[in-house]
Amino acid sequence: MSGVRQNSNAADEPFGVEQGSSVGGPVGLTENEKLMACLSYASQLILPAVLPIILLLTEEYKRSPFVRHHAVHSLALLAATIIYELAMVGVFALASAVVACLACVVWLLFLVPVGAFIYYAVVALKGRSPEVPYLTKFLKDSNWL
Numbered sequence: 001m002s003g004v005r006q007n008s009n010a011a012d013e014p015f016g017v018e019q020g021s022s023v024g025g026p027v028g029l030t031e032n033e034k035l036m037a038c039l040s041y042a043s044q045l046i047l048p049a050v051l052p053i054i055l056l057l058t059e060e061y062k063r064s065p066f067v068r069h070h071a072v073h074s075l076a077l078l079a080a081t082i083i084y085e086l087a088m089v090g091v092f093a094l095a096s097a098v099v100a101c102l103a104c105v106v107w108l109l110f111l112v113p114v115g116a117f118i119y120y121a122v123v124a125l126k127g128r129s130p131e132v133p134y135l136t137k138f139l140k141d142s143n144w145l
Contacts (some may be wrong), residue, residue: 033061038124040052040055040071040073041073042072042117056071070120105117
């Protein structure tokens with residue numbers, strides 16, 4: 001029985017993770033906060049701006065810096081998406097006018113923001129607050145975060 005060893009710490013566990021620890025996210029986040037942060041991005045694909053505004057106005061979520069951070073980010077990402085989509089209308093019109101068969105491929109550029117919203121929703125569900133390129137710095141400089 002001397003060859004059997006008890007696992008006594010996280011380093012001995014598979015992947016070095018303790019049971020019940022929150023990996024990759026701030027300590028103290030509830031599953032509800034993570035879900036609301038995730039939905040603030042995912043809801044932009046169905047009903048833009050409604051859920052993040054509700055989260056910013058609701059007392060329970062106003063007190064959560066994590067939910068507030070993601071709600072503000074999702075609204076700013078929505079504004080950036082509107083600007084991007086307007087630019088893509090011009091690119092699509094120009095590409096269609098020059099070579100008609102380009103319209104069959106260029107329309108896929110309209111779907112790029114969908115990928116961004118899904119990515120940030122998954123990141124928020126994991127309990128992380130990533131830096132959105134250029135946008136996070138702008139929001140911090142403007143004192144919105």
